[in-house]
Amino acid sequence: MPKVQLVGATGYGGLGMLELILAHPHFEISGLVARDVRPGRKISDIYPHLVGRCDLEITTVDEVNIGDDADIVVFSTPDGVSQQYARNLYDKKIRFIDYSGDFRFESQVDYASYTQKHPSIRDSIHQTEDLLSAAAYGVSELNQSAISNANIVGNPGCFAIGIILGLAPLFKQNLVAEQIASVDGLTGSSGAGKKPAPLQHFSHLNDNVVPYRVMSHQHTVEAEIALGRLGNGSRATVDFIPHLLGTTRGILNTMHINLDKTLTRENLLSIFGEFYGNKEFVRVLETAPTLKDTVSSNYCDISGFISDDGRRAVIVTSIDNLMKGQSGSALQNMNIMFGYKETTGLERGPLYP
Amino acid sequence: MPKVQLVGATGYGGLGMLELILAHPHFEISGLVARDVRPGRKISDIYPHLVGRCDLEITTVDEVNIGDDADIVVFSTPDGVSQQYARNLYDKKIRFIDYSGDFRFESQVDYASYTQKHPSIRDSIHQTEDLLSAAAYGVSELNQSAISNANIVGNPGCFAIGIILGLAPLFKQNLVAEQIASVDGLTGSSGAGKKPAPLQHFSHLNDNVVPYRVMSHQHTVEAEIALGRLGNGSRATVDFIPHLLGTTRGILNTMHINLDKTLTRENLLSIFGEFYGNKEFVRVLETAPTLKDTVSSNYCDISGFISDDGRRAVIVTSIDNLMKGQSGSALQNMNIMFGYKETTGLERGPLYP
């Protein structure tokens, strides 16, 4: 069984991957690595719901070499971390997948445009620029072939994947006027991670909706680049407004575009149906997807609507931000990389009600 | 003190007006009227939080004449109800304000276009068509003069008022390309009223986002008509997608438009600042409004943003759907009708946290 070393094991991203691996028939955990953890601390000390399910000790970054005893390393870490280990892992032919923006971009130019929108990245120069072209961008449904051949996968941003999956069929057919999309993203709090912060303080967020970083969120960049390449080649424009909601899990994106030719709703849904025909995790629906219908699963639910005059479309996608928006996609990518069935270990369904 | 007869007193709309009147120095309740209420039933039997605050008995529609002992009648009732009493009240010069769509339109043509989008109105012919032109559309900030002179006020729809207040300054200046706006509305559950229903069932709605009636909500009609008249005269187009959220109060509208000339953010905010300069209930903000910052108050908070190329704008408005979106606006209109200061009885602020 391939061994997985999990770096950044104590955050929500690490937790999500850990729980998926525990239930996966073909992968096993060889190590949980984190910073700032007291010696002897078990993952179930941090997450009591794991008691009796996983009581592994966490090792600190200082105690272990990244890549030792691992067939694949999963970095559930902030931007800038996997760059530091990339050369060594690549040279040793140890595959890795990264949750941050470090390996989502093909070139230094694209990476730099990303860092400019990022609220905390100081250095816009990538440390291992030459490895960018060796990495695959991990939208499993679009890049399956590249992912299967890559030793490095940049897992997509949680907002980006829902936008890309929702608009890809229309960009592919060059239906989006001026390649401009207006997107309102509604997200649960868990995308911001485990660390307490004013925006995620319960008394503030409960019963609230908080638009933030209006038209300046860094996930926009990867969506604009990915969609543009599917379309006419030039970068798309996405006016993206994230809204933080008083719920824990899920991202629902509502997306508005002008069409370059008129469509009926039947046209629209059949475009989606054909594009995603054999993709098990994309469900094209007659009705608008709801947030809760994907939570806890790896589905991306999609539906679309057309204005009365046939000139504008509205696309809605729903995902669990910690699954299809993070660890679920990562495991799907790992399945592709190791030649397993894409859905292996991802059978868990939505939790309703 | 002018006497208020409240029809439809047992719903959330009636409750909201009742509580405002109880705290108002110049109005008093002369009667609470409802259908299907057992004899002797007090309003505090239905709403226990009113115990000791208001223990008035409710009278049924059969026991009382609408308009008796009243200087103004407030209809917090479904579409079609106030039409039945309108002629009689009008002839007796008893003013009334209606929460439904019955008197929001100037003409039978407009009313008919509304009824076509309405999920439950059967008859598109207004019963008192000639009175439509006698009614004022109750967006206090835009129609103050008409409201002050009207004996009939059609209180605006909860979604419509947030859309209209957010876009009015831009339509007024003919800045909106093709007069088309794309609007994502996020609403709490209370707009659907007190009656249990599958969409508002707690286990379904909690932690959920449910887009519904995509580009087919009836409130769109009044927004399109009102905005169009502020603009070039022809009806505007609003692609409106309401999203039901797992929260009780509040509506946040995020609105996307293409601009007919490029603007900076400073331009945009100054347009809003000038338009609403002396309006106490509209707050133009530097940061995006949040939902909770208006809840329980009569404010409409607004901010706007401009795309990097200056060609597109995003406007966000936040209101309490039961206040500025319903009873708060109604009382503001009543203050205007009776010559009181607009803010009287509406001093209650947002409830935070």
Added chain:
Amino acid sequence: MPKVQLVGATGYGGLGMLELILAHPHFEISGLVARDVRPGRKISDIYPHLVGRCDLEITTVDEVNIGDDADIVVFSTPDGVSQQYARNLYDKKIRFIDYSGDFRFESQVDYASYTQKHPSIRDSIHQTEDLLSAAAYGVSELNQSAISNANIVGNPGCFAIGIILGLAPLFKQNLVAEQIASVDGLTGSSGAGKKPAPLQHFSHLNDNVVPYRVMSHQHTVEAEIALGRLGNGSRATVDFIPHLLGTTRGILNTMHINLDKTLTRENLLSIFGEFYGNKEFVRVLETAPTLKDTVSSNYCDISGFISDDGRRAVIVTSIDNLMKGQSGSALQNMNIMFGYKETTGLERGPLYP
């Protein structure tokens, strides 16, 4: 593979069992049966999150014979339903498990005391009184042997199982003074099922806590009987106050007892540890269980505390009301009845965060 006929398939209880069976290696669904369902209706029409996972058609009670093509029938139905089919199934040696109170009691006397507390049972005479003694009460951890031999299992009430598992070790050792316990139960909304009702109306329940049926909930009866039998034989007394919370899943019971001899906390936890030593679904914790740490799983988490003078104990239990409190226990019982490992198909963990 044994075939499962699911009666009452469209409620939350039926849904829960359906999803568990779909993931179970040894059972298969042979039919979904419900009342009041339109012809041709699929379960995924009612629950869109099932699209692509289970699109089975539902048959109405009129179209099918209960027990046909089934090795076991699961009644996820209101009180009084399984009684009507019990004789026929029993005579045909078709096993069944019932979610209501129909087969939780050994005798007509006990059943009658239950019906007196039940808000909607009219007839206190059981229709198949002689079959009561043939049924096992389905608390898997306490009655494993009886369940494995029974053809009828009465699945416990969601409140009852958390109370019983939390107090059983203390009653077993006759430590509970006068056999009296004071219990505050906190429950999510899903226990009330799918049907909209005023108590479960979102605008009412959100951010609310609603104590209801104070010391008169019918689940108390089975807890009092079960605990009494573990103790000195006479029926226990449970002062039970259910509190409805603004959350969907989970029941947390906080239970207060006077002790017949002084204990330390170490004593208490070791009593629990020994009692549940090999039971995989009961986790005895050092810290107080939280609600969310069991949600989506079949765990019952327990901890206990002792007053400074050693004379009183506080026990806290947490379960997912739809899993250990309903379908999870039911499947655990089915595993026992068919000789499978108790945990088969119940590996799904808590969903956190």
Added chain:
Amino acid sequence: MPKVQLVGATGYGGLGMLELILAHPHFEISGLVARDVRPGRKISDIYPHLVGRCDLEITTVDEVNIGDDADIVVFSTPDGVSQQYARNLYDKKIRFIDYSGDFRFESQVDYASYTQKHPSIRDSIHQTEDLLSAAAYGVSELNQSAISNANIVGNPGCFAIGIILGLAPLFKQNLVAEQIASVDGLTGSSGAGKKPAPLQHFSHLNDNVVPYRVMSHQHTVEAEIALGRLGNGSRATVDFIPHLLGTTRGILNTMHINLDKTLTRENLLSIFGEFYGNKEFVRVLETAPTLKDTVSSNYCDISGFISDDGRRAVIVTSIDNLMKGQSGSALQNMNIMFGYKETTGLERGPLYP
């Protein structure tokens, strides 16, 4: 108009008092004081919902003398702060009210027993021990006379006041067996204040119930002392288990006692009715109070129930923890201290739905 200096103005406690004073006809704010605030910072910078309602600048503790330009100082500060200023204010005959435990106790002995349960007080010796006896404990309904004569008022703890008001009538009549009560307290998150922390992190608390500090919460001490003095004089015993809920406001206490003589429910309710006959903020109800029926108001709602054998009682109280549990009680006490009607400025009702 008496001037109020508000120390600790930027926390939820300070915010609550500020908003009440803004609406009060007889008090005015003379200064907002806080620690760690940048120069020129307005209170509406910290709380945007105040924009246009209160844009006062905050002064730091270093810039101003506590007590200057004030007829009363309100300390909405942690334990230990008001002690530092108490002597100086007392000597200058400037009244003050404190939200912490600093002046809730009559004697050093009582204070020390409180500090032992407190999670963060290091020094169990009060700095101005001699002033303890000069202070009144601010449960307005019980100590009106003492409060009206005191220059120092120790505002009660949010859990304590709900417990004390719920049990006072029974202790007063010596009905509580052994003076022992078992109390489950359910609280919203806002009692923990504005500072982000793991327990109040949205992703953790949403949909959760977290019992904490089981039988070791410091508020227990003041309840035990206050109730004991109403009863036989010896300190009562309260087994108190706080439960943190996924809601923002409100505390509901469910309390179990054994009775020293049998009572009917009629007896019980009439004991409460007589005890609180003329107290406007205590509502004795026939049905169990709900959390939301008091939120935003200064009410304490109470009801009680009796076991079938008449030997045990269950009392339920509901308050808004930031109103009756904090700033509402404080203002009520200030009204008493300055001879105003107790309810002045506290007319705001519950916010429902």
